[in-house]
Amino acid sequence: MKLKHSIERIMNMVFFVCGMVSIAAVALITIYMIWAGLPAIVKIGPIDFLFGTVWKSTAAEPQFGILPFILTSVWGMFGALLIGVPVGLFTAIFLAKLAPAKLGNVVRPAVELLAGIPSVVYGLIGMIVLVPAVMDFFKLKSGSNLFSAILVLSIMVLPNIISVSETALRAVPEEYEEASLGLGATWIETVFKVSVPAAKSGIVAGIVLGAGRAVGEAMAVMMVAGNVANMPGLFKSVRFLTTAVASEMSYAADGSLQKQALFSIGLVLFVFIMLINWALNRFLKRGEKQ
Amino acid sequence: MKMKRFIAMTVACVMAAGLVACGGGASSSAATGSSTGAATGSSAAAAGAELSGGVATGGSTSVEKVIGALSEAFMEENTGVDVTYDPTGSGAGVTGAADGTLDIGLSSRALKEEETAQGLVGTTFALDGIAIVVNPENTVSDLSLEQIAQLATGQITNWSEVGGPDAPVVLIGREAGSGTRDGFESIVGVEDQCVYEQELTSTGAVLAGVAANPNAFGYVSLASVDDSVKMVTVDGVTASEETVKDGSYKIQRPFVFVTKEGEALSAQAQAFFDFALSENASELIANAGAVPLV
Numbered sequence: 222m223k224l225k226h227s228i229e230r231i232m233n234m235v236f237f238v239c240g241m242v243s244i245a246a247v248a249l250i251t252i253y254m255i256w257a258g259l260p261a262i263v264k265i266g267p268i269d270f271l272f273g274t275v276w277k278s279t280a281a282e283p284q285f286g287i288l289p290f291i292l293t294s295v296w297g298m299f300g301a302l303l304i305g306v307p308v309g310l311f312t313a314i315f316l317a318k319l320a321p322a323k324l325g326n327v328v329r330p331a332v333e334l335l336a337g338i339p340s341v342v343y344g345l346i347g348m349i350v351l352v353p354a355v356m357d358f359f360k361l362k363s364g365s366n367l368f369s370a371i372l373v374l375s376i377m378v379l380p381n382i383i384s385v386s387e388t389a390l391r392a393v394p395e396e397y398e399e400a401s402l403g404l405g406a407t408w409i410e411t412v413f414k415v416s417v418p419a420a421k422s423g424i425v426a427g428i429v430l431g432a433g434r435a436v437g438e439a440m441a442v443m444m445v446a447g448n449v450a451n452m453p454g455l456f457k458s459v460r461f462l463t464t465a466v467a468s469e470m471s472y473a474a475d476g477s478l479q480k481q482a483l484f485s486i487g488l489v490l491f492v493f494i495m496l497i498n499w500a501l502n503r504f505l506k507r508g509e510k511q
Numbered sequence: 512m513k514m515k516r517f518i519a520m521t522v523a524c525v526m527a528a529g530l531v532a533c534g535g536g537a538s539s540s541a542a543t544g545s546s547t548g549a550a551t552g553s554s555a556a557a558a559g560a561e562l563s564g565g566v567a568t569g570g571s572t573s574v575e576k577v578i579g580a581l582s583e584a585f586m587e588e589n590t591g592v593d594v595t596y597d598p599t600g601s602g603a604g605v606t607g608a609a610d611g612t613l614d615i616g617l618s619s620r621a622l623k624e625e626e627t628a629q630g631l632v633g634t635t636f637a638l639d640g641i642a643i644v645v646n647p648e649n650t651v652s653d654l655s656l657e658q659i660a661q662l663a664t665g666q667i668t669n670w671s672e673v674g675g676p677d678a679p680v681v682l683i684g685r686e687a688g689s690g691t692r693d694g695f696e697s698i699v700g701v702e703d704q705c706v707y708e709q710e711l712t713s714t715g716a717v718l719a720g721v722a723a724n725p726n727a728f729g730y731v732s733l734a735s736v737d738d739s740v741k742m743v744t745v746d747g748v749t750a751s752e753e754t755v756k757d758g759s760y761k762i763q764r765p766f767v768f769v770t771k772e773g774e775a776l777s778a779q780a781q782a783f784f785d786f787a788l789s790e791n792a793s794e795l796i797a798n799a800g801a802v803p804l805v
Contacts, residue, residue, distance in 0.1 A: 280703040281688040353723055362679035362726050363708045448686065448710040453688050458708050472572060472600045472688025478690075 250492050253493075255258055258488025261285070261481035270485065276450035276460075278469060278479040285482045286487065287465070293367065293453040294462045294493070300371035301378050301435040308375075310417075313424075313472050316383070317390035318412045325419030336380030343458055344444030347373040352445055359456065365447035367459045378431030389423020390416055400403055422504050429501045435498075439463035462490045553654055562589045562701045562779045569597030570604015570617035573690030573732065574766050577637055578617065580799040581787050588786075592779045600688055605631065608769040614780040618768030619725045620697065621689045630772045635765040636787045637801040640733035640755040641695050643762065644718070644740040648725040651675035660699050665706035670726070681708040681727040683720040695730040730762075734800020740762065753801045766801060 262270050265285045273286015312332065316325050351372060356364030393416045401411040417424070439461070447458025448468055460468070467484050473480035530797045535725060567661055575598055582594035599607070601618040608616025609629055610757035622633040643659060645651060651673055654662070661667040662680050684707050685692040691714065696702045708727075711717050714735045721727045729740075733750050736742050742750060744759055754760035768784060770776065776784060793803035 277687075277703055279693075346717070349723075356724065363681045363724055365709050365720075443712070444716075447708060448712075449707045458712075466685045468710065469688055471598075471712075472686070 253490045254484070254488045257481070257484040259485070261478060261485040262488070264341055264478060265482065265485075270482075271489070274452055276465070278473075278482065281469075283478065285478070287462070287486055289450050289452045289491065290460055290462045290465045290486065293459040295368065296453045297374055297442065297461060298432050298435040300367070301374035302428060302432060303437075304371070304375035305378040305382055305435075307430055309379045309427070309431070310386055310424060311388060312379070313386035313427075314412055314417070315384045316418035317387045318408075318416060332380055332383050335376070336384070338422055340438060340441040341444075342376065343373055343377055344441035347441060347445040363444060363447065363458065365458055366456045367446065367453055368455050370446040370459070370461070373437060373445055374435045377438060377441060378435050381434055382429040386424045387421070390425070392423065393419040395461075403482045409509030422507050425504045426501055427506060429497055433497045433501070435495060436462045436490070436497065437463065439467045443467060462486055462493070466490070535692050537719045542607040561591060562782055563591030564593070564777060564779045565781075566592060566594045566615065566777070566780045566783050567597075567613050568594065568615045568617055569599055569607050569613050570769070571601040571619035571690045571766070572598040573619040573639060573694065574617050574637075574801075576734070576799040577766060577796055577801045580795045581792055582783070584792075584795055585783050585786050589779070589782065592783070594783060598691075601690060601693065605769050609770075614776060615784060618767040618769050619694060619764055620768065621765055621767060626769075631769050632772045633767040634770070635767050635804065636792075637766040637796045637803055638755050639694070639764055639766055639801050640750045640760055641691060641698070641730050641747060641762045641764070642733045642736045642742045642750045643728065643730055644721050644736060644742050646721055647730045647739075647741045649675055649678075649728070649741065651743060652741075653747055655746050657697060659703050659745070663696075663699060663701045663706070664704045678726050680726055680728065682706060683709045683711065683717055683724070683727050684794070685714075685717065685730075685805065686712050691730060691732055696737075696761065698764060732800060733802075752797065752802045756804075763802075784804045 247485045265273075270285055270287060271291070272288050273284060274288050275284040275286045276289060277284045285362070305306060312328070316332075318326060347369060352364035352369050354364070355361065355366070355369050355372075359368075397415050397419055398411050400406070406414065442461050443464040446461065446464065448460045448464055449458040450460050451457045453459050466486050469479065470483055473483055532786055556763045558560070566582075568582075575596070578596050582596065597607075597613075601620055604613065604616035604618050605622065605626055607613035607624075608618075612749055616631075619639065621635075622631055626634070643654060650672065651670060656674060658667065658673050660672070663682055665680075667673060669677065670678055670680060682705060684705060687710070687732055689712075693695065696705060709720055710719055710752075714731050716736065717729045718737060718740055719732050722728045728743075733755065744750075748754050750760050750762070755763045768787070770784075775781070787796075788805075790805050793805050796803040
């Protein structure tokens with residue numbers, strides 16, 4: 222009996238330690254980001270840093286304004302959601318409410334597969350197929366621009382939106398739908414007027430999750446967006462917050478203001494992701510209360 | 512409840528993926544040069560006593576291939592020596608040599624006056640030509656240095672102004688901090704004035720970008736030019752080993768070892784230094800894409 226008791230306690234400790242690992246990681250990352258990111262913001266000045274429109278990190282008189290990156294990330298996120306949300310939501314409705322079982326069993330693994338494709342593959346295909354196509358179609362001088370990045374991101378956010386929304390739609394109690402049908406509504410009317418509103422908080426959570434992915438993605442957009450620190454325009458070469466860090470980090474000298482500023486960009490990105498997560502939690506909590 | 516757990520896990524995954532992606536650009540590759548191996552270098556270092564210890568080099572990212580080939584051959588001869596290379600940029604290479612963190616600093620530009628004033632010595636061990644490449648569809652075949660500068664800064668926006676087709680000019684270059692970018696901009700005299708359409712993080716990406724866009728032109732290290740793009744002559748001179756060595760091809764720069772004046776290198780660092788400057792190394796340097804001096 223005593224042995225069993227001590228095994229129980231040891232296992233308890235093991236689980237506790239495992240749980241602490243992720244908390245410690247989050248805490249360490251938070252502390253490190255603030256510690257590494259703040260000095261440059263203070264040195265450059267928060268206003269000049271956040272609202273400066275020129276980024277010339279290696280010029281003789283360097284300028285560190287990251288407004289172009291911030292706006293690009295924001296536009297990129299909204300653009301991706303503009304395309305990704307309708308497509309994703311309708312796919313989720315299709316899978317949860319409309320698809321015949323056989324067809325659903327084909328579409329669902331395909332969506333899951335989409336989630337598993339590494340982002341560098343998205344970038345590669347975007348670079349080789351999408352960028353030249355965008356250039357030809359819109360008669361542009363170069364196809365590496367915000368528009369291409371938005372197209373790639375909108376595909377990448379689909380799995381998040383679809384799988385979370387589908388789960389939420391499936392969780393809607395059947396009685397709601399039966400009541401609606403009993404009152405004479407058609408099935409499509411029922412889905413859009415009863416099921417979707419009932420699953421609202423879950424769907425919003427999926428969208429927010431997709432937004433997080435769009436903001437956090439680096440590799441794929443780096444390969445299709447052109448990476449020039451322009452103020453964003455749909456057909457202009459742009460640089461995202463993530464790619465600003467990734468593209469210059471390897472060459473930035475240790476201790477230089479450039480490197481510190483890259484950490485500051487990381488901090489801004491971190492704050493963005495935290496805000497998105499906070500929003501996500503709020504929607505989930507609201508969903509539970511209902 | 513189940514759904515919440517699922518979402519929380521997915522969030523964690525997405526965040527982790529984001530962090531990994533952010534770190535991706537910073538990974539520094541170990542120096543692995545072209546495997547020219549056994550061709551040369553058998554007699555150079557073998558004469559001395561058994562060498563051991565480390566040789567810390569670092570700096571310019573452009574010299575990576577050359578240093579990789581040299582250190583590989585050198586370490587094959589001197590199994591006790593470990594030559595390391597840290598690709599941090601020419602500036603960091605000079606600083607590293609000055610403060611003693613590096614045995615030999617690597618720079619892909621000549622030392623500046625204020626640097627030699629600090630007691631640093633630069634020894635050129637190879638030359639590098641920077642080729643100007645355009646899409647094969649582009650009919651332009653020769654550009655003057657001045658035209659290149661005007662194309663890069665956006666003063667010339669259409670290829671017809673330099674004898675090419677009626678098409679917009681698209682400059683594809685490297686990211687800030689890259690040795691090739693620094694070399695191109697400083698030689699052509701367009702520092703911080705270039706109007707880029709794309710800033711890519713590797714030579715291969717620049718080549719792919721130029722090959723994919725008929726309007727594009729870009730700059731890459733001479734050694735990495737391949738058939739997917741067309742190299743233009745500069746002031747009528749074709750970039751090649753000969754024209755770089757005799758100085759007639761303008762867009763070139765030296766690869767420099769940076770050491771401290773009057774301070775003796777460790778035996779193994781000195782041996783590596785001598786090996787890189789010896790005739791035995793010239794084939795290795797050439798195979799790695801740079802132009803040897805001897």
